[in-house]
Amino acid sequence: MNKLDIRTVDVTQYVCPLREGGSLPAIVKADDGFLYVLKFRGAGQGKKALISEFIGGEIARVIDLKVPELVFMNLDDSFSKTEPDEEIQDLLKFSVGLNLGLHFLSEAITYDPLVSTVDAMTASKVVLLDSIISNIDRTAKNTNLLHWNNELWIIDNGASFYFHHDWKNWENHLSRTFPLVKDHVLLNKATCLTEASVEIKKLLNLDKITEIVASIPEDWLLSESDTFSPNEMREAYIKFIDTRFSKIDLLVKEAEDAK
Structure with missing residues (x-):
């Protein structure tokens, strides 16, 4: 099977949580220098929500709708160790591994x-x-x-x-x-x-x-x-x-x- 050319990046900085999202997504910086909205595998609906997000976004792109670039994002265990907020700390801990990021649209x-x-x-x-x-x-x-x-x-x-x-x-x-x-x-x-x-x-x-x-x-x-x-x-x-x-x-x- 052919696959899409989806980039994989590493999270280098946790910037801030997006409190309006039920699953507590966050704005993060990656090793490519760009900001992304990170959807966590450790959030409520887990990896299934990432699958839905990914398939839905890429189908939207195929039919010529505007979708921020989707990337796979590696999160290591260092972020949870320095996070003071317990809820976010747990989310980071349970999300070590491959997550999904959407290119952050500044001022949208x-x-x-x-x-x-x-x-x-x-x-x-x-x-x-x-x-x-x-x-x-x-x-x-x-x-x-x-x-x-x-x-x-x-x-x-x-x-x-x-x-x-x-x-x-x-x-x-x-x-x-x-x-x-x-x-x-x-x-x-x-x-x-x-x-x-x-x-x-x-x-x-x-x-x-x-x-x-x-x-x-x-x-x-x-x-x-x-x-x-x-x-x-x-x-x-x-x-x-x-x-x-x-x-x-x-x-x-x-x-x-x-x-």
Whole structure:
């Protein structure tokens, strides 16, 4: 399987926590000199949230949405030893190893549905992206979108692919669509859903999906509580995304009806 060219960097400085995120992500500096928002493997949803973030972000990139560069980030055990805050100390301790970083967009502002603008094609693509990856967390309460340089940027897809929290029943999700699209923050602005689906069909395909899933670090797919092997999990992610993608016309209709 071909893989994406994802860079791996080392964390050199813990700058500050982002308290607005439920999983306590942090701004960190890496050995390439850049700042990143670090998503921790030791946070509540663990490595599964990193997998969701990674797959969702790279699919968004394939369909020409704006996504900060995603990198794999090595965190060593030195940071927890000098951190005075006990909660952050524990998070750092449980996150030693490979984590996920998003390039930090300096001075970006959170998307506000009452104030921010977004064009209909972009809004429609985001709605369909989230229908494909079953992202339940892009609502008015928590938009997980940023405005930067007058463009809309996708961040935080960690609540996607919720089937992977129960591998024994994951196949039950193959026949479903995405009724929770009714709560999507961009639904009312998504007035080009059919046109957006045509664009997505041109850009996304099974090879691209396979390439993204093949790039998930093996370590993130290993868990004592899961009965599936990493290869079985990869096959399940590919099958789920491809099945959803093949139903894109149904997803368009579901979103139209939800309006």
